Amino acid sequence: MSEINNQAKLLQATWLAPNNIKAYVTTCKDDFNLALHVNDNEAKVLINRAKLKESLPNTPLWLNQTHSIDVVDWTNIKYDVVNADASISTKSKDVCIVMTADCLPILLSNKTGDFVAAIHAGWRGLDNGIISETIKKLSGYNPNEMVAFIGPxxxxxxxxxxxxxxxxxxxKNPSDRQFFMESENHNKYLCNLRKIAEQRLFEAGLKIENISNKNICxxxxTSWFFSYRSSCSTGRFATLIWKE
Ligand SMILES: [Zn+2]
Structure with missing residues (x-):
């Protein structure tokens, strides 16, 4: 990923989406927190959101994320804040966005850039099927032709x-054991969320070579991204996508 816009701290996602698809990740530089639910100064967060918007074609379609498997399709509805953990759109300039700080941000489109999707996947969302729910909502498109980005x-x-x-x-999936390693701490395990997400995308029909799985922790x-495991009292960065 490369930095392209200093004010909004946007990093361009590098993946296999076509040129009409724009996808970026924000950072924690200059305390660029974008979340209103983390006891940060609201006025400051709104200034950060306004700065972000300057680099976008529209106000982002923020979600109230609850670790659910609810997916909203913005294509034919007027924007309102909803409880959901993934959003999709086939409309130009709809900016789908998720906020994270350790959870997986996942973006989807296809080789012809017909739609965009943004997914927030923590372990609960992954375990309950947020990825397959999102791909189900995209039933008009062939998963074989889809491209995915798994961010920091x-x-x-x-x-x-x-x-x-x-x-x-x-x-649910006995073979998921392969994504857990015993920790040095008693009865604790180290979980590879990134590989589980990749597996779920593959099972939903995506080709492994079309999944860009960024190995960025x-x-x-923590000088680049917010991390909840590093500090519970932390901000959120955003991963966002739109089609031109
Ligand atoms: Zn790490």
């Missing part, structure tokens, strides 16, 4: 979880 998120080494997380995944790179 916590790495396996940094993401220690209890056995209940391993049990929850492996009760939020907790290992």
């Amino acid at each position: 998120a916590i790495c396996q080494k940094c993401f220690e979880v209890g056995k209940e997380v391993l049990d929850s995944f492996s009760s 939020t907790k290992c790179n």
